[in-house]
Amino acid sequence: MAKLWQKANQTTDAKIEKFTIGNDPIYDLQLARYDVLGSLAHITMLAEVGLLKKEELSPLCQELKVILASIEAGEFEIESGMEDVHSQIEYLLTKKLGDLGKKIHAGRSRNDQVLVDLKLFMRAEIQEIAEAVEKLFNLLLIKSEAHKKDLLPGYTHLQIAMPSSFGLWFGAYAESFVEDVELLEAAFRLANKNPLGSGAGYGSSFPLDRQLTTDLLGFESPHVNVVNAQLSRGKTEFYLLTAISQIASTLSKLAMDVCLYNSQNFGFIELPDSLTTGSSIMPHKKNPDVAELLRGKANKLKALPNQLHLLTSNLPSGYHREFQLTKELLMPAIEEIIDGLEITHYLVEHMKVKSDLLNHDKYDLLFSVEEVNRLVVQGIPFREAYQQVGKMIEEKQFDGSQRNLNHTHLGSIGNLGLDQIQAQKDVAYQRFGFEKVNQAIARLIAS
Structure with missing residues (x-):
């Protein structure tokens, strides 16, 4: 099948074609719906700027929506020998509408x-x-x-x-x-x-109207x-x-x-x-x-x-x-x-x-900071309180049995x-x- 870029009498080696196309048709199936949406916006704009006759717009839109329905039903496929989703959709339009289907590419590139x-x-x-x-x-x-x-x-x-x-x-x-x-x-x-x-x-x-296609497709702005x-x-x-x-x-x-x-x-x-x-x-x-x-x-x-x-x-x-x-x-x-x-x-x-x-008593030391803070509240400077608790821990005298917590600031245990x-x-x-x-x-x- 002829490619969108292919000139008359131009051929491509099958091995090169396979290499350049690669896995694109597989991934392009996920783009099919969006290719139809982009085409709907584009031809609507072409009709507004006079590059497509008003009476040509309706059959193109109608047929694109038929293709969209087949995509959403899971029936759409990119046929063997077709280069990509763009080629497949334009091929279907041309097959159905003749030369009218070829007009959708005016003013855009792949x-x-x-x-x-x-x-x-x-x-x-x-x-x-x-x-x-x-x-x-x-x-x-x-x-x-x-x-x-x-x-x-x-x-x-x-x-x-x-x-x-x-x-x-x-x-x-x-x-x-x-x-x-x-x-x-x-x-x-x-x-x-x-x-x-x-x-x-x-x-x-x-004279393309880029703002119109922007609005039709719900984009925030154009590039x-x-x-x-x-x-x-x-x-x-x-x-x-x-x-x-x-x-x-x-x-x-x-x-x-x-x-x-x-x-x-x-x-x-x-x-x-x-x-x-x-x-x-x-x-x-x-x-x-x-x-x-x-x-x-x-x-x-x-x-x-x-x-x-x-x-x-x-x-x-x-x-x-x-x-x-x-x-x-x-x-x-x-x-x-x-x-x-x-x-x-x-x-x-x-x-x-x-x-x-x-x-469990293996978690007693988890509460050492709580003891330091308790001493600070009593008026002992933080560094001194830290040293006192550290000494108790070293001498195995720290009592971590007190499990009371008073975390009230934002984002803490008591105030999530x-x-x-x-x-x-x-x-x-x-x-x-x-x-x-x-x-x-x-x-x-x-x-």
Whole structure:
């Protein structure tokens, strides 16, 4: 089949064609919906500026919506010998409408076409990631409130340090995910810019209305400079993979805590049988495989921004074929982070927290700082109080049987600040503006 770029009587060696196309058709299936949406906006604009007759617009829109329906029904495919999703959709239009189908490419290049597909794709996937994070966040906040009185040893250098609580532990991860979402929102801002009209990267002599396609697709703004629109290829993916890697970093740390806390030497939590596996020779084993695999998969995701950075290093401005390979890093990563968030939700939901952990005398020294602070309140200078308690510990005279805690400041055991963490999350999610985007897309499809 002829390619969009192919001239008359031009042929390509089959081996070279296979190498250059690579796995693109596989990943392009995920872009099919967005290619149709971009085409709907583009031809609507072409009709407004007089590059497409009004009577030509209706059959093109109608047929594009037929293709969209087949995509959403899971029936769309990129046929063998077809180079990419753009070629497949234009082929279907031309097959149905003849030469009219060929008119949709006026005023755009595959460069800005794939760019808008990727921007729309990433924008939608960011919403899915954000929703998965929010679901986990909500559960962590519920768990934090439910277990605010269940004390837990706090560690520094893996040595017992000071009293903590499961309320603090769950709440810490909830707030950490809010901070990760703030990074995700930065990726969304970049994905929410319209590249259509940049063409191959240098604009067009056609009187294109770039603001119209921006509005139709619900973008926040266009990439103003057409060269910069092309510079965003790879950069937008890097922003998103950086946000994904940070969410993965939080998941990895949580998973590591679970592996430690579930072990017999710690014994802070208990995982149900559904989240563990046994040993082929040791009948007592209940291994936290889910948490271990979550940790491993999250650690793999943390490497992706560097891989993308290396892939796109030393490239001058303009389009380069290496950008095609960014899909192979980006698309599986999105699936894996959403899967990881869902598995973590299941893990947190079903773990059993053990209470009264600090009653054992091995945790007496956890309360040494409490004794120092008690002396300070009595008027003894802090450094002197520290020396007194330190001497008692050295001489085995420290009495850590007093387990009374009086932590009242914001973010401490006795004042978790969950309302403030919830408010931070609400502000972060309001900044995305998902509703505005979704309404624009719904109007475009319905028009």
